[in-house]
Amino acid sequence: MATHLVSVLNGLAMGSLLFAIALGLSLVFGMMDVLNLAHGAVYLVGAYVAVALVTDGAGVAAFVLAVLAAAVAGALLGGLLAALTRATTHHLDQALLTLGVGLVVAEVLTLAFGTDVHSISAPAPVGGGVTVLGETYPVYRLLVIGFGVVLAVAVYVLVERSPLGSVIRATVADRAMVAALGVNTGRVLVGVFAAGAALAAVGGVLAGPILGAQPGLDEKVLLLALVVVVIGGLGSVRGALLGAVVIGQVQALGTALLPEYASFLVFAAMALVLLVRPAGLLPARTGVHA
């Protein structure tokens, strides 16, 4: 039972990270139909920012600095991607464009940091373990779960309860109509793109002590984030949260219970959801066209 508890906690920590990463992907797709295939590379930028700034035995200050630096780098990359993808409205062109940017960014990171697998240590004060129901569990992962909860509440309040959130949800539903009401939707889109990319890069830092940093991690994370978005439903905050929690659990419990099938289970879960609910579990409501 206790080992299962550890798996559940691992799943929640993974789910928290996946929510932070998938949220931007989902909102950007929902608002402007851009599938940002550079999202995994943005995440990897965050991971390598942590490699550069968080040395072994580093304190909380270095870690917080890494989070801030990753947020800035992510926002800049997101803004650049938003500007680039606005130049064309063709979906395939946009997907190829973001894929290209992602490949270039990943390659630059490999040139800078090499092909080694880098591990990143948790900040020293929270680097230890704590006993949960008789099992020792890393404090850092509990903090990641706490971060996920705080992020989910903050994003819920921002998107579901604030005036800016109304504009974001309306833009997902019917962008042209929002523009016709005098809102510069282009600015909203750039803002969401930048914020979503900043969150993905911060996710890269926070995931550092769990997943490390290495070439190819961007693709794995992008794939997982895509599965989360497909399961949860495009353009939906609640969908991204539910999808992230489900995939976190499927992955963690799968690894614990059926290790030889673990990587397959994530896609089996996606296939199952697509069969039962093709639009995802909690898709965004689109415009009413009577």
Added chain:
Amino acid sequence: MTDLLSVRDLRAGYAGTTVLDGVDLTVPAGTVVALLGRNGVGKTTFVHTVMGMLKPYSGSIRIDGRELAGAAAHTVARGGVAIVPQGRRAFAPLTVEENLTIAARASRGRPGPWTTKRVYELMPRLAERRGNRGDQLSGGEQQMLAIGRALLRNPRLLLLDEPSDGLAPAVVDLIAGVLEGLRGEGIAAVLVEQDLHLAFRLADEVAVMQKGRIVHRSSTADFRQDRRRAHSLLGVG
């Protein structure tokens, strides 16, 4: 009286096809012009192009003397134009209150007589439904919401695209009453409408479109008197 909207030789369409083939149309300030014509002649395309939701191939669209052809929709909106679109397009995931608040907040730079409170006074039904989402409203309520949203822009020109479409006669009457109540506000309007009774009730003037051009323009009273002409232009009696 000066023309609030002045459209010259407007050409537009979708993906290379030509729908508007040289439209000329003027709307004097405070005047309601009904834009009539058979299905597919380009009425909705015209409204979308004026609103900036569709970029024209060529031609001029002046609002209050300012050239806005090819401008983005939010720029046209800030120039004093608002749309009540075909199909209403209420924001489904947002409550009535949130639908209205988006328009009200986006219009803070355009002070005018319309506030959310006044919209609720004009259409009390919306006030009763303020906590309901767009997709929980009836067609008539969605139409009221679309009208309220447009009014909160404090527009000088209102583009109304088939406001009676798909509504029961009693509801059409209700919407017509709301629009009639706006007559004293001095808002100019282009009214695209299949329901001729409604068009004649609301419009000062009539313009008829055929194959992407305006082929007739007269006062509503004149248009109603010559039934044979109306029949030949619209295919109705």
